[in-house]
Amino acid sequence: MEALTDLKAILHSKRANIYYLEKCRIMQKDGRVLYLTEEKNQNQYWNIPIANTTCLLLGTGTSITQAAMRMLASAGVLVGFCGGGGTPLLMANEIEWLSPQSEYRPTEYIQGWMQFWFEEEKRLEAARAFQQQRIKFLQQAWKKDRDLKTEGFSITDPTLQTALENSLKKINIANNVGKLLQAEAELTKQLYKFAVRITGYSDFTREREAADLANIFLNHGNYLAYGLAATTLWVLGIPHGFAVMHGKTRRGALVFDIADLVKDALILPWAFICAKEKSTEQEFRQQCLQAFTDHNALEFMFEQVKSVALKDDWEKRGVPCPSIEALPVRQ
Incomplete structure (x- = not known):
């Protein structure tokens, strides 16, 4: 060997x-x-x-x-x-x-996560924070991405701005996870309609088993985002089952919670653009990976999960949340 x-x-x-x-x-x-x-x-x-x-x-x-x-x-x-x-x-x-096994994985993040996870109100607050950051990330990504602007995905579109503002209001006043899920679903439907109008992709209905290119690309891209989310949680040592939104019926639901931070901003527009251009799956996948890199999607996931996990602890200490240190590689 x-x-x-x-x-x-x-x-x-x-x-x-x-x-x-x-x-x-x-x-x-x-x-x-x-x-x-x-x-x-x-x-x-x-x-x-x-x-x-x-x-x-x-x-x-x-x-x-x-x-x-x-x-x-x-x-x-x-x-x-x-x-x-x-x-x-x-x-x-x-x-x-x-999951690779390592005794060097940190414990502070799972400890911080468990401090709030058993309290329903704090789980709701964590879910709300993720949804707020989801919208913020979309606004920042679409504002600076020249390729998306060229394709018509402009953050200055009045219809889009109204949809984002209304969704943010619903998120801020939601008093249970069910209402947060409803606000999330409503915004995603509006983003689908926006993408259909911009790209001219007619007769679209979101169905995971559908065979049209837009649905195929959405499924494919979402699983790439799930990979980033799963990696984030593994590195920080937080089990996938401790979800704050999607945890009712899905064992690995925290992966879905974290993936939602970037899916609408990056996967959704490129799924419709690539479907309109009749791209291959390999071309679409490469476009998604490039978007992840351009907008630091994985780093953004790390920042948000760490912020939620250590919120109470570091607020008490009155110091900023630290960056995760490089994990030693055991030879």
Whole structure:
């Protein structure tokens, strides 16, 4: 067995790569993690830069060796088995994540989370904070993204501004999670209508099982956002079941809560733009990953989760919330 290569620690919030692989074999070779594609006349090996990777989605026709899993775990890479295009074959709402195990994961965030989670009023306040930040992130992203502006997704549109203002008012006065969920759903429907009008994508109805490009791209992009959210929670050591909004029936619902911070701002517009242009799934996926990078989506998730987890503790101390330190990589 080759010795593990020395890895330079990169903060998870700063990592650049999400990989979706299919019809290949993932293995460890010469201290690196590679994937092998089999062609008629030759086999080709491709390197996966694990130290700069947040999560790895394994689609149809993939296999992975124990040695490769050991290296991925040492680098803190989240690995998930999924169906074609990044969505599950059998499970409609979640990917089964294989979480790397590490004794170096922090405890302060789960401790802070549990201080408020058992109190309904504080869970509501956390959910409200996430929804407020969701709207703020959309406003900031659409304001500075030149490509979205070129496509017509302008934050100055009067209809859009009215929808965001009304949604924010409902969020601020919501006295239970049910009303927050209702406000969230209403805003998303209005954003769908806005995107349909801007892109001219006619006859759209949001259905997860629908076969039109916009619905396919929305499903695909949402699972990329779920990957970022799951990575954020794993690094901070917060179990996925301690949700503040979607926790009634979904075991990993906190992933959905955190993914909602960026889905409407980044996934929704590009799903409709790429559907209008009849892009391939690979082209759409690349556009989403570029949007995540351009708008620091993963870093934004980290900031919001840390802020909520440590709110009471750090307000008492009267000092700003610290940045998470780089997690040591055990060789």
